[in-house]
Amino acid sequence: MTYAVRHASVRFSGTLALDDVSLQVEPGSVVAVVGGDGAGKTTLLRSLVGKVQLEQGEVDAPPPEAIGYLPATAGSWLSLSVAQNMDFVGGIYGLSGEALVSRRDELLERAALGHTVDRLASQLSGGMRRKLGFSMAMLHDPPLLVLDEPSTGIDPVSRVDLWRLVSEAAAAGAAVVMSTTYLDEAERAASLLALEGGRTLASGTLQDVLDSFVGAITRTTTPHRRAWAWRRGREYHEYWPTTVDVPIDSVAVTPDLEDVVITMSMLKRHDSELAS
């Protein structure tokens, strides 16, 4: 079963929050939705889990009891212990007794939270709290797992742990959609969707997105057109619409995901400035 949001548009008090955005995820794979604050990531994920009304478009998702959802904020009750958080959510999904205890302990063990069962959620570090939220979303073993920025604000070592948990879920057959502000997480997913201002910048596998790039990127210490250049360390990378435009004194580089996303953002802004 493929889950999807197709051609979704969402409007909040007159403003288009999503403009014709599509997302598709297969069982046993991870799709990353990447973008900054205000890109529309949360709105798209909430559309998929049925928490947002679409103005246009359609959603193919399983019923709510077959979805595990980790919201961007919260995800656990701070004044409850780790075990109480798990038991409460387990109860909602009709898990109890031995079945609940064994599933709970297995998930906490995998998340390296086994030693924290009696600790209040408020006493966990940011990374541990996100892993608790993930474990709560996984309790009922949902075929669709939707994670809103599980790794924002947590450190690189905890992030590796979290990515391992996400990978385990996908390896066990779940369809996983996760949003992130980190491009390296998007690179590690089976496919990615880059959003900006509620619109699609790029989508597909990493290779699809890299292949969709048109033009050339050069590396230089003194950019020819400052508005079309950005820093990569002490040097700049600069965008050219076609390879013919590249000045002879410039060195072409193979664009990576960061180059492609920055260029597509610049082009989109340039277009909308011309239009207005």
Added chain:
Amino acid sequence: MTHPDEAETLPAVLLRADRVSRTFGAVTAVDDVTMRVGPGEVVGLLGANGAGKTTLIRMLLGLLATSVGDVELLGGPPDLELRRRLGYVPQGLGLYRDLTVAENLAFTAQAYGAIPPELSESLRLVADRLVADLPLGLQRQLAFIAALAHDPEVLVLDEPTSGVDALARAALWDTIHEQAEKGVGVLVTTHNMKEAEQCDRLLLMSQARLVAQGSEADIIGFTTAIAVRTKEWARAFAVLNEAGQPVMLAGRDVRVADADADHVRTILADAGVTAEVTGVPATIEERMMVLARAPEEP
């Protein structure tokens, strides 16, 4: 602003820690760290939460006393006078959310005895709006402008680009490099490993210690990872994970940090998984994971 002929009068080191430690009760938060930041340098401070980065920064700024060792800010023990020559953007941005953009800048400028700085075009459009109502990218831009208003000689930035998109991040790094080119020394923390390449030099902390320093290549050193390419990635992932290998998913490939290729081949062969197993250079995250998992040295 630094003129070439003024260069000699600049202190050679802007931030310095010399064998610095800090304990809180029985806990050692920073353990024997020596580091420095010179003029025009962009130095990245990396590490997990709890590795000691924030404690080190607070000591460098004179906000926290050292238990052992000396720190210097702009050539002397950090005090209020020296801190006036410093620009600091904390993780929480340090803006007044219930004041407007213009009011925030007027307030900071007055506190430092400077003239309120000019706004970028995008901030001019929202000068009279409350900071709380702005998107995060603009809030980060504003925090930078506020921190730079008094022409500081040192900049300390705690996760300056967290949460913003690639283009906004590029704009913030433009500003950081412009400052460095003027001679400002920059100490910056980040959780985004893609930003390691933006720094001239990296300091990597783990469990209160400075465990590695240098360029990204220096830090990765000879650490390798194993790339496993197979049609059965889910099974490969599962058997390696069960065998306790530090395994990661990368697209449709599986990577194992700090493993022995032959050992990985054996695990896969025993489980009947056909795969192509090759050694590849590790990423900086993989190196950090290896250092974080390493047992305490005697």
